[in-house]
Amino acid sequence: MFELIKICKSFGNLRVLKSISIKIKSGIVTGLIGPNGSGKTSLVNIMSGIYPIDSGQILLDGNDISGAKSYQISRLGVFRTFQHIRIFERMTVIENIISAMISHESFSFYGFLAQVRNPEDPKVNIAQNILEIMEMENDSNLFAGDLSLPKRRRLEIARVLARDPKVILFDEPAGGMTPKETESLAHLINKNVAPGRTCLVIEHKMDLIAKVCEELCVINHGEKIAQGDPSVVFNQPEVIEAYLGKV
Amino acid sequence: MLNDYLLTVISNIGMISLLAISAYILLITGEISFGQQAYFGISAYSGAIATTLWGWPFWVSLLFGSLLAGIAAGLVSALTVRISGLYFSISTLAFSEMVRLFLLKFSYQKEIDGELLGPNGAEGFGGIRWIFDNNISVFQYTLLIYLILFLVIICLFFIERSGLGMIFRMIGQDPMLTRVHGINPVNYKVFAAVLAGFIAGLGGMLYAHSFTFIEPQIFNVMLGVHSLAYGLIGGLGTVFGPLIGVALDIGLLESIRVIHGYRMIVFGGLVAIMLILMPRGILDEKRVYRLRLALRNWLHV
Amino acid sequence: MKPLLNVSSLKVNYGGVYAVKKISIKVYEGQIVSITGANGAGKSSTLNALTGIYAPSSGEIVFRGENIAGFHAHRIVKRRLVQVPEGRHLFPNLTVRENLFTGNHCLGRFFLGKFIPENILNIFPMLRDRLDTSASSLSGGQAQMLALARGLMAQPLLLLLDEPTLGLDPIMVKEVLNLLSILRKQGLTILVVEQNVRQTLEISDYAYVLESGRMVMEGRGTELLNDSMLVKSYIGFGKS
Ligand SMILES: Nc1ncnc2c1ncn2[C@@H]1O[C@H](COP(=O)(O)OP(=O)(O)OP(=O)(O)O)[C@@H](O)[C@H]1O
Ligand SMILES: Nc1ncnc2c1ncn2[C@@H]1O[C@H](COP(=O)(O)OP(=O)(O)O)[C@@H](O)[C@H]1O
Ligand SMILES: [Mg+2]
Ligand SMILES: [Mg+2]
Numbered sequence: 001m002f003e004l005i006k007i008c009k010s011f012g013n014l015r016v017l018k019s020i021s022i023k024i025k026s027g028i029v030t031g032l033i034g035p036n037g038s039g040k041t042s043l044v045n046i047m048s049g050i051y052p053i054d055s056g057q058i059l060l061d062g063n064d065i066s067g068a069k070s071y072q073i074s075r076l077g078v079f080r081t082f083q084h085i086r087i088f089e090r091m092t093v094i095e096n097i098i099s100a101m102i103s104h105e106s107f108s109f110y111g112f113l114a115q116v117r118n119p120e121d122p123k124v125n126i127a128q129n130i131l132e133i134m135e136m137e138n139d140s141n142l143f144a145g146d147l148s149l150p151k152r153r154r155l156e157i158a159r160v161l162a163r164d165p166k167v168i169l170f171d172e173p174a175g176g177m178t179p180k181e182t183e184s185l186a187h188l189i190n191k192n193v194a195p196g197r198t199c200l201v202i203e204h205k206m207d208l209i210a211k212v213c214e215e216l217c218v219i220n221h222g223e224k225i226a227q228g229d230p231s232v233v234f235n236q237p238e239v240i241e242a243y244l245g246k247v
Numbered sequence: 248m249l250n251d252y253l254l255t256v257i258s259n260i261g262m263i264s265l266l267a268i269s270a271y272i273l274l275i276t277g278e279i280s281f282g283q284q285a286y287f288g289i290s291a292y293s294g295a296i297a298t299t300l301w302g303w304p305f306w307v308s309l310l311f312g313s314l315l316a317g318i319a320a321g322l323v324s325a326l327t328v329r330i331s332g333l334y335f336s337i338s339t340l341a342f343s344e345m346v347r348l349f350l351l352k353f354s355y356q357k358e359i360d361g362e363l364l365g366p367n368g369a370e371g372f373g374g375i376r377w378i379f380d381n382n383i384s385v386f387q388y389t390l391l392i393y394l395i396l397f398l399v400i401i402c403l404f405f406i407e408r409s410g411l412g413m414i415f416r417m418i419g420q421d422p423m424l425t426r427v428h429g430i431n432p433v434n435y436k437v438f439a440a441v442l443a444g445f446i447a448g449l450g451g452m453l454y455a456h457s458f459t460f461i462e463p464q465i466f467n468v469m470l471g472v473h474s475l476a477y478g479l480i481g482g483l484g485t486v487f488g489p490l491i492g493v494a495l496d497i498g499l500l501e502s503i504r505v506i507h508g509y510r511m512i513v514f515g516g517l518v519a520i521m522l523i524l525m526p527r528g529i530l531d532e533k534r535v536y537r538l539r540l541a542l543r544n545w546l547h548v
Numbered sequence: 549m550k551p552l553l554n555v556s557s558l559k560v561n562y563g564g565v566y567a568v569k570k571i572s573i574k575v576y577e578g579q580i581v582s583i584t585g586a587n588g589a590g591k592s593s594t595l596n597a598l599t600g601i602y603a604p605s606s607g608e609i610v611f612r613g614e615n616i617a618g619f620h621a622h623r624i625v626k627r628r629l630v631q632v633p634e635g636r637h638l639f640p641n642l643t644v645r646e647n648l649f650t651g652n653h654c655l656g657r658f659f660l661g662k663f664i665p666e667n668i669l670n671i672f673p674m675l676r677d678r679l680d681t682s683a684s685s686l687s688g689g690q691a692q693m694l695a696l697a698r699g700l701m702a703q704p705l706l707l708l709l710d711e712p713t714l715g716l717d718p719i720m721v722k723e724v725l726n727l728l729s730i731l732r733k734q735g736l737t738i739l740v741v742e743q744n745v746r747q748t749l750e751i752s753d754y755a756y757v758l759e760s761g762r763m764v765m766e767g768r769g770t771e772l773l774n775d776s777m778l779v780k781s782y783i784g785f786g787k788s
């Protein structure tokens with residue numbers, strides 16, 4: 001279980017997270033919503049070790065990982081996607097997926113000798129299967145920089161699958177997608193990504209949140225204002241006030 | 248048929264290619280180094296001292312000079328690994344100038360066969376006579392250079408196809424994403440620097456013994472800028488990219504006598520045009536990938 | 549009445565592949581016109597051709613009686629046809645305030661302005677607190693707000709918006725779409741590309757639907773909303 005205890009984070013005099021505590025339940029998808037600038041991305045950056053925290057504790061399965069670097073956290077089986085898509089644009093789609101599979105132990109000669117560009121390498125096969133799951137099997141030889149936006153987002157998720165992490169942190173996976181594309185993404189997450197994993201999904205598209213989340217956490221101004229079953233949380237007056245707006 | 252002038256041009260291409268490959272390795276890991284000529288120079292001096300003053304065998308001296316260059320590169324890289332971009336470039340430039348200024352003051356001479364030999368500051372270091380002492384012809388020495396270049400290319404070819412090569416390119420494109428993949432770029436950046444320093448060192452040591460005379464002025468920043476430009480012209484998609492760059496500059500421009508003397512101007516213009524038309528060089532990642540697919544298909548048919 | 553912007557048989561190609569194949573758009577003064585369609589349908593390519601960011605391969609773009617097809621971007625923006633591009637394109641090392649001034653700069657003044665109209669800051673109160681921090685430190689949604697505000701700084705006659713609600717929270721989405729109606733009442737003409745198809749159609753006077761570079765449907769916003777085919781293929785999710 002991922003547990004955040006009294007996390008504080010400031011940038012200069014801007015207090016972004018104000019002693020926030022969140023428990024993320026294992027094996028289910030938790031949604032994280034909140035207004036623009038409320039600190040969602042900062043929270044994910046902290047959980048993935050990109051930002052150091054000012055105070056507080058981060059527990060992963062009971063172990064304190066507060067000071068860990070991002071590459072160390074990644075090796076513990078935590079993987080994330082980015083709000084501003086990050087892919088290796090000057091590599092092909094399949095190379096991007098393989099990049100998530102190469103040796104991530106400390107400097108090793110296994111990595112040195114592994115012939116990743118070899119078409120007979122088992123990694124290539126695994127990557128092809130993942131591309132089929134993502135319905136991108138015809139794009140494997142395209143350069144990632146040439147993909148359309150929904151495909152880039154899918155490539156980020158394909159990379160997640162290649163990595164096969166215990167915990168996945170999604171930062172606006174449906175950003176820039178049309179309602180139709182969002183729907184098929186929701187389907188994909190439910191069918192192929194979420195089962196057996198702990199997921200945290202940041203999203204402003206309530207359609208996606210409603211489809212994939214079993215638990216919902218709402219933050220505002222760096223503080224948690226609600227957590228619980230989505231149908232309950234959606235009807236809480238402070239959530240409607242701060243985030244959803246009156247219908 | 249192969250006259251001495253032509254052989255000199257060809258062997259020059261080989262030795263400078265090693266320097267260009269060394270700059271290329273850093274380019275694919277995303278750093279621009281203006282200082283690879285320093286490692287070229289360190290190895291030229293130390294390798295030549297080993298053969299000429301200490302009487303070490305050639306191969307041992309070659310390894311000695313190159314290892315020294317690699318170690319120096321590793322130390323500099325360990326100190327600068329946390330800075331990147333412009334700041335990294337400037338620090339490499341500063342280090343290489345330090346080396347050059349040191350060589351200008353560096354004097355270490357010994358009497359060998361009644362003659363005072365060894366580096367003597369600005370006056371340079373003459374009498375590196377290993378070639379003559381061992382009766383090696385220019386042709387044979389050129390073969391030797393190309394043997395070493397060939398070995399380096401083979402090594403790099405395999406590195407590029409391995410996970411290590413992929414990690415280099417990952418770091419070059421997005422260091423933060425690389426970290427999220429569980430890879431700590433620090434180790435790999437230092438390793439790339441050592442490798443690049445070592446390869447530059449191979450070139451430098453060969454250079455000293457080919458010309459028999461070296462002086463600190465040779466290893467100035469223009470040499471480093473050229474070696475960078477070779478990768479940028481030839482392409483950053485494969486190790487053959489920088490070789491194309493060297494062949495174009497030294498092979499083509501140098502040998503067209505009409506533009507002799509204007510070579511630097513033509514070369515500068517060529518770099519500018521290339522950067523506009525093909526920002527990542529002739530053999531950039533996309534073309535290399537297409538070529539590789541075509542080659543694979545052709546081999547299968 | 550003559551349209552403010554009249555685009556006819558516009559084509560855009562990228563290295564031989566046509567992203568936009570012969571489309572025509574008319575925008576009358578004081579209207580909100582929207583373009584919708586799946587990703588990769590060619591919406592952004594169309595807008596980029598209109599503002600000269602990417603030259604169209606053929607076709608006419610008549611803005612206030614003048615054919616501006618093929619003009620450079622800086623000449624088009626001086627005619628006060630302003631685009632807020634997809635993906636924001638802020639200057640990350642400048643402060644929020646300086647970014648806003650660059651919007652003003654495109655009117656052809658040599659020196660940057662010194663004055664930010666109150667009404668722009670009132671629309672995006674979040675920016676007011678952050679005027680002197682660098683644009684790179686903004687959150688995704690805040691950056692989108694800054695891009696919109698910068699577009700308004702240019703005092704456009706025709707405002708082109710490419711996915712203006714990208715990354716905004718539900719309240720801000722409503723506010724921005726509301727803002728479009730308000731701006732229209734104040735006389736601004738708007739051409740908007742949006743993915744919140746339903747809400748956008750509600751406020752637009754006329755709408756076009758693009759599919760792989762072709763116009764497949766057009767009509768009054770409210771008419772299209774009742775079109776079952778459109779609802780099925782683009783709006784999805786059935787509910788609100
Ligand atoms: N590196 C940084 N330096 C300074 N301020 C920052 C930095 N990163 C984030 N902030 C600030 O912290 C606050 C929270 O940002 P964050 O990106 O976490 O928001 P968010 O909840 O993800 O919002 P959105 O939905 O708009 O993406 C914002 O006010 C933002 O400007
Ligand atoms: N700069 C570009 N170079 C090559 N192809 C492009 C470029 N920009 C867009 N395309 C292609 O043009 C098509 C239309 O893209 P775009 O206009 O961005 O669509 P939309 O905005 O509707 O999502 C897509 O197939 C896309 O891949
Ligand atoms: Mg965010
Ligand atoms: Mg678009």
